[in-house]
Amino acid sequence: MNTHIDALPKERIIEKSRLAISKWSSTHLSRYLELLAEKFFNLADKSDNNESQTRYFQVRDEIINQQAHIEQVFSQQLSQAFKNYQNLRPTNSAINISEQPAEQEQTLSLVDNDDLEEALAIKTMTLKASSDCSAGIYALNQRLAALRGGSKMSDYDNPIAPGVFAEALQSAIKDLLLDTQSRLIVYKMFDSLFMRKLDSLYKLLNQHFEARGLLPHLNYETHKSPSDLLPEELKGLESQPSLDHQIDLFKSIQQLQQLFPIPAIPAGQAITVDQLIHSIQALQHNAAGELSHIKNPQQLQAGYPQQLRQQAEQDAKKTAEIDTHIIEIVGLLFEYMLNDEKLPDSVKTLLSYLHTPFLKVAVVDKEFFNHPQHPARQLLNNLVASGERWVEPNSKHKSEVFLQIKTVVERILNDFDNDIRLFSELAFEFNRYIRQHARRIRLTEERAMQAAKGENKLKEIRLKVDAFIRKKVGQVKLPDFVSALLFEPWSNYMAFNLLRFGSRSGQWQHAATMVDDILWFVQIIQYSTQPEKNLRFNELLESLPSALQQGFDTVGYDSSQGQQIIDKLLHLHEQQRHNLEPASNTDASATEAEIQPEVIDAHIDEVDINQSIEAETKGDDIVQQLKKTEFGTWFVFDANSDQAQHVKLAWSNTTTLHFMFVNRMGQQIAVKSGQELAQAMRAGEIKILGKEEDKPFFEKALERILKQIQHKQK
Template sequence: MKTDANVVHLTKVASEHPPTSPVGRLPVALIQVRDKAAVQLKQALQALFDNADDTLFEMADRATSNAEQNAFFEAMRDLRLKRKSIERGFLQNVFEAFATLNQYEIGRPAPLDAVSYDSLSLVQNDELEESVAQDAMVAKVMSRDSLSLGHLTTRLNAMVSKKLDDKSNPLGPAALVGFFLQACSSLGVEIRVKLIILKLFEKYVLGDVGQLYADANQALVQAGVLPELKSTPPRRANVRAPAGRSPGETASAQEAFGGELGDEGVREVFGALQALLSQARGSVVPQRDVPADAMPITSNDLMRLLSHMQQRAPVQVSDDFDLREQLEQLLSRASAKSGKARVVGEVDEDVINLVSMLFEFILDDRTLPDSLKALIGRLQIPMLKVAVLDKTFFSRGSHPARRLLNEIASAALGWGDQDEAQRDSLYLKIEQVVQRLLNDFVDDPTIFSELLADFLAFTGDERRRSELLEQRTRDAEEGSARAELARREVEHALNERLLGRTLPEVVVRLLQDAWSKVLMLCCLKHGVNSPEWEAALATMDDLVWSVEPHEDPQSRMRLLELVPGLLKSLREGMASAAFDPFSTGEFFNQLEVLHVQAFQRFKRVVPEAEKAPANDEQIATDADELSLPLLELPPVEEELDMPAMVEVVEEIVLVAPGESRSPEPETVLPDDDEAVLQVDNLRVGSWVEFQEDEEHKLRCKLAAIIKPTGKYIFVNRTGMKVLEKTRMGLAVEFRRNAIRLLDDALLFDRALESVIGNLRRIKGA
């Protein structure tokens, strides 16, 4: 990259004076290091930008407001537009940093003016957040790759005139982050977006910078630069660290220090647990009198004893089963047989006590169904054997045995106690896992990884099926909620037009039984603000007006104009709602009679008003003048039966098919009531247990909160709806202690936390 054409360095001015060392040109080996590093950094930056869109889009999808979402979308657009300039600026900064390695420094920059704390602004707070993130990124790299970076800095100092340290090394993490921030200075994004971009830089650029240092050191060694410095073997690129492994446990660190870092962390965690256990001995763990010359058994002997117990473990683990007591009996027999007192070593005894206390918590845990506690309790000896073999069992959350226990407990969360003959596939699967461990596990812990993979595959299939059914349940409930809202809108429209009026019974029945369905369909398809909804309401208004008594001539003309279009709208609407054709015909026959009677009233009223006889010919003439249709009316002498009239005095209530709508009066509690607050704290996905009666409990998960209707929908483990409650209905259940929240945190972690808390309380007592 050429920069000399546009940039004039101040150091070039100093070159006119006689220097004490050569100026400007870099050694060939260093140029090779620079160019290769530039290629690697460019590839890493491209990976960053390739993944930035997905990351920012995901953040936008999780945004809680439109403003926040728009900020992420704007950042995506800005990043796309400025991607090339950022890449170019970053690499230019790297090249310029290398170019100054063999140039004199003119002087140090002037010290910054003192800044008053009172003058700090929001912008400076943003800069503080940025600085903290930058320091954390640099510290992470230094903790991981400080040895290889230190060797690279030493080799650079042997080749250039400028004195370097890890911070001023052009390839050091501090310099690289600074170059990137400088290149990103044109981005107009908020600090939270900037921090996300910095995280991406840490993942895709700094995440593999150790490989860059290893390659640079190797190139300089081949060029003969300080070959006596023994750098660590290069760590191959792997942006995503293995699950459960912290930065301090990466492969390069373990190779550099012989795996001591990982072992040290394990020893530290288990050592802290031992310190707590030692304080608690005698109060939690019963101590026995042993001779002073008692010999501790080896861990291998302990494993053999545990395997013997494992083969003879009871099918049902009762509350009075004590693993330590069983082991003590075996030790007593071994001591009597050998003639020497044998005891468990201190470390192994602490492991036994800790696992025993963990399983005491598990077997007492109310979250686990009782019938599954018996199965899980049988895992105590296999878990103890794993802990004896591998102390990371207590400190590493990703340990296969620990994960297997947690996954079994998570799957069992929604399982209800069932009869022997009704045990489902989950129970049988857990039983199969337990039996396999009891039969096959001796001293090879890889069996836990195999069983974990198999169990995860099983629960994954079950979860996908339940999620599909759960989604269908949610969709159905949301559809029911929309229908309920539409039904309320239709009820309101009907009551607004009919309540308190006296109308022909057939019209009231037509509107309530038939036209209500047309309105429902229109509301669901188009909404209450649509022209279609307004047209349906107008048809209903016209129908009501057409059957009411009117005496003025203008009403006669309006009726003549209205009836044909009204009948057409009614027929089309009822056909669209698939209303029963036979009932439709009956309605229209009766409606025709009503309209004929209305025109007959006009025939009687008009002659009286004009004091002149009226006949069909005159009516026809009037109709011709108005260009209105003429109805064929029966002779005046033929009196039609007057229609049955009804007064609408009660509110019209529409009931969904197959439902009876007789709402029971519901207890209303204030919003600040403790039980109501408990309901409001419920989240979708929360598991609860309902005490239906003295003998039956129902475990279910909150699948949806239907806000329009205020319903809380609960499903069972398979995703099928099992319960529906209102907010106040749930509050009443909480008030009478008929609902219990189930803790869905990881079982082993909860047990370990509880045991440690108890031990600390004993220590502090």
Template sequence: MDKNAGKFMQNLGSFGADANKRSSPSLAPMSEQIVIQHLKHCRDLTRGFAYRVFPNFWRHWCKEILEHAEQAKSNKEQLALFEVQNLIAAVQQPAEQEFCQHLGNGFVKFKNKTLNTLTGEERFTGDMLSLVEHSDLEETIAITSITHRAEGFYAEQLWSLQQRLALLNDGEKLDERSNPASPVQFCEALRKVLASLDMDAKTKIIGYKIFDQEVIGQLEGLYDEINQYLIHQNLLPNLRFVPSSDGASSTRSASEDQVADDPLDINPLGELPGQSSVDPMHRRASDRLLSGTLNPSDVQYQSSLLNAIKLLQAHITHQGHGGQQTVQQAPVAATGFAPRPAGEYSAVADSSYNQHPQHISAQNLRVYSTDQLVGVLDGLQTTTLVTTQQVFDNVSAGVPTLAPQRVQEVSQLMMQQIARENENGAVEASDMQTIDLVGMLFEYMLSDEHLPDSVKALLSYLHTPFLKIAFIDKDFFEQPEHPARVLLNSLAEAGVRWVSNDGSDQFEIFNKIKVTVFRLLEDFKNDVRLFAELLIEFNAYTHNVARRQELMERRALEKAQGEEKLREAKVQVNNAVRSRTDGRDMPSAILLLLLQPWSDYLSFVLLRYGENSDSWQRAVSVVDDLLWSLEPKTLQADKVKQMEKQDSLIAALEHGFETIGYEQAKGRKLIDAVVALQRLALQSKKAESAPAPMRTKLESMAAEKAGQTTELLQPQTADETKIVDSLKMIEFGTWFEFDGGKRLKVAWFNQKTNHYMLVDQQGRKVSLIAGLQLAREMISGKARVIAGSTKPFFERALENIYQTLNERAGNLTAEVTRIGE
């Protein structure tokens, strides 16, 4: 945030004194009575919202528990779930009242300046042995995750709300913890409600997931309501949240009459059709780091997640050694180290480690310092560099592609080197935690399906330098903005975006990743600035690449949207015509007229004037009048009416043909056929119907022309229906890998026609594929989703590590309990 913006936010009491003159009445001191009046109204809006959404959330939760019960593997489990479901259903009304009461109390605390709601992770600090149950930790992580996402998603509305509420708080700055309507207040209210209910952690976690969808996911409407009320009360009515172009701040204010001198200052590429001005991709931590817009909630979430991982590591250590309280601090002897099998990295000092081998006494252990450990890794790093260079130097000679470095190999070689240097050499337990954590990070990398195999293999050789940085900079894992972390995120993301498993890459990205890896292996000693230097170089290159790709993708998108608009019109026209002709006997000439030239004319009118226009209504009424005029007339009144309409109907048809430039000779033949058929109708005679094969062919041609192929009109199986529904929820930017390893990205989805625009790694349109066709390719194994997350690599890795350790800790606890019984 720049100095002006920082000063602006620190002095909320005098908000906009110079830049927002029109709002000056709102800056006058407010009486206590007016402040209370505003807060009461905001409280009522919040509680009213809660009363609207809470019942739906509670019902969905009950339904979900019931579904789990129906799928239970044992009668005992099923009975327990039924009991929980009955409990939840029985307490809905009091739970709703309590939930709303807690939210209301938040406004009272806000008025008294005592509101400071945390997510709960502050309770899990210090000695792991003080942790009583994993359920509290799981609940805390669930709440932290929900609030982290919500605060990022509603960043604009929350920022505006907090600036306006600050005026009701004597001008003192607010954050999410002191904002009585922030997502964390809703989560904390639910935590308090659930605390009084006897249910297991699994049931609560299910509840939080549904709460995230049904309550937190609906908060935008509430924030708009509150902000609108405060605007009507003249509290900062001209406040504006605008993404900064200079990277110094995430927010700035502007009055309504302020505009950027250069429109490109805000968005160099312009806004893509169908996208918001704040791209969801730029809500990610890694994307905001370089621009200086990292939200405090990102840091809080990362800190909470890492703290939970460390606690779980220590807990597993404690459980694995029979509860000995000294084991956490015991050094690990290098000669007692046994490498673990790949894929079994867990917490420090598990069964693979021997704290004190029998032939070495604890007093004789020589514990290696950080500098000594870094020195050992320097030698390993040199060896790694030589190995990788030899492989790439021999690629032209037909040597196989670079094989990934095994995760356990680094730790094994490190401990072997320590043992060679000193038979009494040992590593502190805290340093073993770091070794283990870095190992799990690279273990996740090698199993991450987002990354192409060639990129995984190349990045796996960064294990040693990243282990070094973890020793050199103890806060490496806790700092989302650390240049080493952001560099790894950038390398991984570039691999996903521009490298395929079919051996191809775009814009020479693989070579750029290779150069960066070699620079780290060759030059990194102990100067962290090298990571920052390489980060700037690499991101400058990928920024230009991304700009070229996005411009190409934008052009492809605009073209595809134009094509889809035409397709939508043709589908609508075909449906309108078929709804009038299906089930009726139709002469061949009339079918041809309606399904070909007149459908083209209807499409033209629809695209130019819209479906609510008089022109569209008149063009459709021509179809109705034409079909009526061909029906045999038995009443004199109908004959008279047809004679009156006949000339105007023929004139309308001729005008339509002329408008679309239909061939005159063909048009004349169709008009003559219409006139002849109308004469038959006046003679009370019925015209001969088109032969079934001809009608089928004409209708199939019309459907295909509208994009409704026969194949896609066939009935769907249950699996196809399920996947098609799931694809409707897919995020733009999701990558698919097709047969042969080719990667394509979903750049756009048309909800009306259910077509997906797929682009390659250069941003070029490859296809506009129907959802059902894509579903069938997924079922047959010809296509698979490889990237369903917009989170950066490091964040995904830490979440995966936490889940793995949490599951392992649960299994250990169950095993200890079983043995104790």
């Protein structure tokens, strides 16, 4: 009996929450639809052509006329999400791209680009809202789990997770007559006018649950650290083996440094720690003033921060209260940074302004080198890693990441006195930014990869079709225009039908049978002196023109060139007769009856293009190396020029030997064949850099410093 009484209030809390959410959603959805209709009206009003204006007005009318339907379906989807929540079923299917296996294949066709665009739009706004509202969602997951009996919950079980609202809109506008561009505008407006208000909804719900005693002391932030906000690409910077290794490295450096005596400070030149900090603070503020005038990477001058470093080190060595070896290590850290080939010069110069404040950190906080998870160290690790990964070398344009790094550097120079907590605050802000930036990059790269896969699928189909046609032709000697017909427009038409309809479809069978018909038609002309007496010849003479024209129209082949090919084919027998010697008077009827043009049997499903490609490249060591190259490996294009560009291998097909590269923004830069890459690599125009390391800056720098000191000892 008590169990029933305890369960009843929970059910009432859930139902009351559902009604409140439904009311909140209805209000904000109605307002969104009003503003959306107004948006399309404005777009129509500003259109510079009649076609766009008409289209935008039609979309506006569709939204207004279907508003009741949209609101009804949206509400039904939210109600269904609550039912799924209560029945322990997932409430939404929005999956974070970063959680998908890299090798996951998706079905591709010539007609799925619109669906991909829509899926990416939904994923983008879901991920953004999930990130922006992470604290509120975390608390709701815990409280809704308690209401449901305590079983663990994620965002995919939450009936009011961002993915639920995004997918509710997708269902609500599914049947609307919208073109792809207009549909994307609908999602973009939903993101800005609805999804961005979810944080306030989550706060109200959490307050509602707290007031009813449901986990009132839940504290989300206590579960978070700056490292928790790192994107997947930088998670390796905080691995335990790396942290342990850094501790061992520093101990080894200290032991070796003890072997070298510290020079005595000349009499009358010694200063106190307070004087040193005051001196460093002045240099720090001077650096802040200098940096504030710099608006783009080209204005950075490496000499100025180097002068600051020399002055700070000279002052630091005048106090006997500070271990001179620590001053040396700080200097060597930034020296290693300036020699890092993977770090763009603009980022090197920008981060070298931090030498002075980091020297002050080492002076005021004795734990700086003893603890790898020191907030200042974590922040510098992430700044360097982000510069290496997301700032283009030699870029003449502003980079979002570069500007964000510059903001952090300026904050440190302006605000850091002796309070180390500033570095924790900046680490939270920077990591949150870089996490969102990395998600955008992954989405862009995912789009480029899917497009490359689609293009490669078509390329693979075309290779199969060409091999199929070659097998069909065999040893038949064809006129040049017939060979061009088969391997150009008709090959494209066959590839289209195979890709869209499959090898067992009537469309493919028709396209493939046409190859037999064309070959038979040409051979009967070549072998027979009177092809007109053959019944099948006359049938083809009638049917080939319309069948060929249909194929040409389907693939958009030039109409005039297509007509020329058809005319040549239809008059080929007349041309052939003109070129032959006059026929003898002997009876040719027996010979004509024996003529049977060769038709080679072939099936597209049995065509294997792997063998021919493998045979072409078997002896090329560079191609074989490329086939084993992992995704994520960096290359340099135009390596011998001033326009050298760093690109990443994002995807490859080792069957067709096609390799797709993206830049640091995840945008496709090139799709190259294995043969093209091998030739350019032999010429030195393309070089392999290797994969990005998971080692943090401090680990790499301390390894280098240890080697330097060991070499000095010898």
